[in-house]
Amino acid sequence: AQSVTQPDIHITVSEGASLELRCNYSYGATPYLFWYVQSPGQGLQLLLKYFSGDTLVQGIKGFEAEFKRSQSSFNLRKPSVHWSDAAEYFCAVGRFPTNAGKSTFGDGTTLTVKP
Amino acid sequence: ETGVTQSPTHLIKTRGQQVTLRCSSQSGHNTVSWYQQALGQGPQFIFQYYREEENGRGNFPPRFSGLQFPNYSSELNVNALELDDSALYLCASSLWGGNTEAFFGQGTRLTVV
Numbered sequence: 001a002q003s004v005t006q007p008d009i010h011i012t013v014s015e016g017a018s019l020e021l022r023c024n025y026s027y028g029a030t031p032y033l034f035w036y037v038q039s040p041g042q043g044l045q046l047l048l049k050y051f052s053g054d055t056l057v058q059g060i061k062g063f064e065a066e067f068k069r070s071q072s073s074f075n076l077r078k079p080s081v082h083w084s085d086a087a088e089y090f091c092a093v094g095r096f097p098t099n100a101g102k103s104t105f106g107d108g109t110t111l112t113v114k115p
Numbered sequence: 116e117t118g119v120t121q122s123p124t125h126l127i128k129t130r131g132q133q134v135t136l137r138c139s140s141q142s143g144h145n146t147v148s149w150y151q152q153a154l155g156q157g158p159q160f161i162f163q164y165y166r167e168e169e170n171g172r173g174n175f176p177p178r179f180s181g182l183q184f185p186n187y188s189s190e191l192n193v194n195a196l197e198l199d200d201s202a203l204y205l206c207a208s209s210l211w212g213g214n215t216e217a218f219f220g221q222g223t224r225l226t227v228v
Binding site for chain 1: 119146147148150155156157158159160163171203205207208209216217218219220221222224
């Protein structure tokens with residue numbers, strides 16, 4: 001069975017500081033890995049995805065993530081956080097390559113940005 | 116803008132009632148997945164529809180059922196509503212075998228009282 005763990009329930013960073021959100025996954029085959037962002041009461045917006053190839057992937061809004069197979073991790077990073085980045089962040093794993101729609105999500109990390 | 120639309124956006128139902136939620140998939144997508152997101156949790160996979168048939172189900176009882184139509188739109192039906200069914204219901208559309216991500220709608224907020 002596949003699973004995703006986001007160890008940090010809540011993270012607070014100052015505006016302009018760097019950010020790293022952790023994600024660990026368990027999956028028996030080649031994973032699809034995703035990071036989504038969700039603002040209150042809204043749907044999910046895809047930040048970035050990893051299917052194969054280069055293990056450092058770039059996404060929207062200045063985010064990047066690094067896939068480390070040996071550590072079963074896919075951590076999300078941003079060098080300088082903006083106040084508008086405050087939201088809920090979800091890591092997810094899906095089935096490669098046929099079925100991104102059937103994904104397993106972590107419970108999310110809430111990001112608060114201090115002025 | 117993802118192109119996945121869900122209706123209604125908000126809904127209040129009484130325990131024991133039945134509800135139907137609707138989803139229009141993004142143009143070119145042929146697969147629809149439904150998720151339940153309870154407050155403070157990540158989305159949980161309910162089931163998926165491909166070629167108008169259910170293609171996998173998560174840990175949800177049979178009173179959660181669905182349909183997919185020839186135009187790839189979909190419905191989620193929940194019978195005998197329980198208080199714990201209160202959640203944000205998300206629809207995601209994708210292309211089967213397309214090596215692409217799924218796109219999510221804005222969700223339907225269901226409150227059961």
